[in-house]
Amino acid sequence: MEHRAATVEKAIDVLFHLHDRPEPWGVSDLGRALDLPKSSVHRLLVSLRRRGLVESDERGRYRPGIALLALGLGVLDREPLVAAARPVLESEAAELAETFFVVALRAGKLTVLDKVEGTGFLRAAPRVGSTVPVHVTAVGKLYLAHAPSALGSAAEVDAEPAAEAVADGERERELALTRKRGYAENLGEWIDGLAVLAAPVFAHGKLVGAITTAMPMTRLAHMEKKSVADRVMAAAARVCARMEGREL
Amino acid sequence: MEHRAATVEKAIDVLFHLHDRPEPWGVSDLGRALDLPKSSVHRLLVSLRRRGLVESDERGRYRPGIALLALGLGVLDREPLVAAARPVLESEAAELAETFFVVALRAGKLTVLDKVEGTGFLRAAPRVGSTVPVHVTAVGKLYLAHAPSALGSAAEVDAEPAAEAVADGERERELALTRKRGYAENLGEWIDGLAVLAAPVFAHGKLVGAITTAMPMTRLAHMEKKSVADRVMAAAARVCARMEGREL
DNA sequence: AACCAGCGTTCTGATATATGGAACACCGCG
DNA sequence: CGCGGTGTTCCATATATCAGAACGCTGGTT
Numbered sequence: 072m073e074h075r076a077a078t079v080e081k082a083i084d085v086l087f088h089l090h091d092r093p094e095p096w097g098v099s100d101l102g103r104a105l106d107l108p109k110s111s112v113h114r115l116l117v118s119l120r121r122r123g124l125v126e127s128d129e130r131g132r133y134r135p136g137i138a139l140l141a142l143g144l145g146v147l148d149r150e151p152l153v154a155a156a157r158p159v160l161e162s163e164a165a166e167l168a169e170t171f172f173v174v175a176l177r178a179g180k181l182t183v184l185d186k187v188e189g190t191g192f193l194r195a196a197p198r199v200g201s202t203v204p205v206h207v208t209a210v211g212k213l214y215l216a217h218a219p220s221a222l223g224s225a226a227e228v229d230a231e232p233a234a235e236a237v238a239d240g241e242r243e244r245e246l247a248l249t250r251k252r253g254y255a256e257n258l259g260e261w262i263d264g265l266a267v268l269a270a271p272v273f274a275h276g277k278l279v280g281a282i283t284t285a286m287p288m289t290r291l292a293h294m295e296k297k298s299v300a301d302r303v304m305a306a307a308a309r310v311c312a313r314m315e316g317r318e319l
Numbered sequence: 320m321e322h323r324a325a326t327v328e329k330a331i332d333v334l335f336h337l338h339d340r341p342e343p344w345g346v347s348d349l350g351r352a353l354d355l356p357k358s359s360v361h362r363l364l365v366s367l368r369r370r371g372l373v374e375s376d377e378r379g380r381y382r383p384g385i386a387l388l389a390l391g392l393g394v395l396d397r398e399p400l401v402a403a404a405r406p407v408l409e410s411e412a413a414e415l416a417e418t419f420f421v422v423a424l425r426a427g428k429l430t431v432l433d434k435v436e437g438t439g440f441l442r443a444a445p446r447v448g449s450t451v452p453v454h455v456t457a458v459g460k461l462y463l464a465h466a467p468s469a470l471g472s473a474a475e476v477d478a479e480p481a482a483e484a485v486a487d488g489e490r491e492r493e494l495a496l497t498r499k500r501g502y503a504e505n506l507g508e509w510i511d512g513l514a515v516l517a518a519p520v521f522a523h524g525k526l527v528g529a530i531t532t533a534m535p536m537t538r539l540a541h542m543e544k545k546s547v548a549d550r551v552m553a554a555a556a557r558v559c560a561r562m563e564g565r566e567l
Numbered sequence: 568a569a570c571c572a573g574c575g576t577t578c579t580g581a582t583a584t585a586t587g588g589a590a591c592a593c594c595g596c597g
Numbered sequence: 598c599g600c601g602g603t604g605t606t607c608c609a610t611a612t613a614t615c616a617g618a619a620c621g622c623t624g625g626t627t
Contacts, residue, residue, distance in 0.1 A: 324613085324614080325613070326613080326614090345603070345604075346603080346604055346605080347602080347603065347604075357604080357605090358605085358606080358607090361604070361605065361606090365605095378603085378604085379603075379604045379605080380604095
């Protein structure tokens, strides 16, 4: 598998570069940043613009184009997990007033597919489309516990030399607990002060994603953790039922 | 401007083809549909997959990839109009229980940038990222009335030989009325039974978009149209104020 | 005012690269 | 088993891409 279209990948690199940096970029700067000649960058941009993937202002500075918006939301539309989860997220977020979101493994990475934010002034606000690490998140633990093979080599990829290297036995004990009680938790391990509870969504016996709620740890401390976990698990069960057509 | 990257445009065509058709596509079918040889399509797909713009199942069928989701939402994030309008849309949609959305001219087309849906069982549900025609929509009239030059040739593009050719005088009278009263309306002209009211958002004296509400015509008939129009205009004014930093 | 430095864009020949037909391995079906 | 289909790989040919220089322009400095 060495036959690739180098030009296409360069064009995509341009796209991602424009995406990662907020401000509009000029041809010369792009060329320097990506180590490509000006003329090449310009030609790529011309073609990207013809299709609406980038736009340019009158000064010749470029930024991502709206065609990307339609393409990106199209991806969401064809995710049955999102369609099944949306109303559940909405009702749960409204009742608990905290952020709920749905995460699944896509292209080898744990990806936030959808979210409904809570109402608090201080609230978790993950970005849809962003990815989360495996080893320090509730969803990551869920996948490690129920479908470690699905993670493939991704598990090792972000396995940094573990600043707080947990003993293997300890880790395996936590995963066993996750399987037994039906949810995973992450109390400030990833982001300081952030508490996350995640429950697995199964379809045809396979793990297809997770329903998750996140809130400041201080707020979770004022609630009954078990009752919140029960909510998340019930929500996941409803999503599962909807995916299998058992519930409207 | 004839120097373009043909390979890149072919790759983008593949992307849009996968986007337009819901089901996963095989290499051979794609080649037939786009009139490209199998080997070329395959090479393009390999590169698109390496960057996550497409994904493939184990049978070698391809579909759009999640990387597109991140790119698309990135476009939304850098739209100041969306940032300014979001909270306004939310509060208005909640109070009136009808769908509110924001539309602006992007890449020569009127594009739905964001929306908050109403609560009715029957409700307007435009797709974010989709485009609307110029001549038969409330937003189109707004642009024709306040910034016809911005539409460029787009105006003629979708100007079908006008099945119900309105007299030029009539048309101009309506645009003048739109300018005078501060909002545009569309009562079933585009989609049968759909009523739309749209108010302009100005920044630095230029039209930068529109705040819009849409509902079944029967429901508008039960309300005071003027009061709904006032709401929409007030909302647009708030968005304008937020964009200019005059309001939090 | 003239200048310089930077920009985006265009042009060019040398060459690296995409092309597409043919061959491959595999699968489901009759 | 053979057939028609798939996705994938190979390779010589020709083409589209590359890189650098030149163009016209704008904005700031001398």
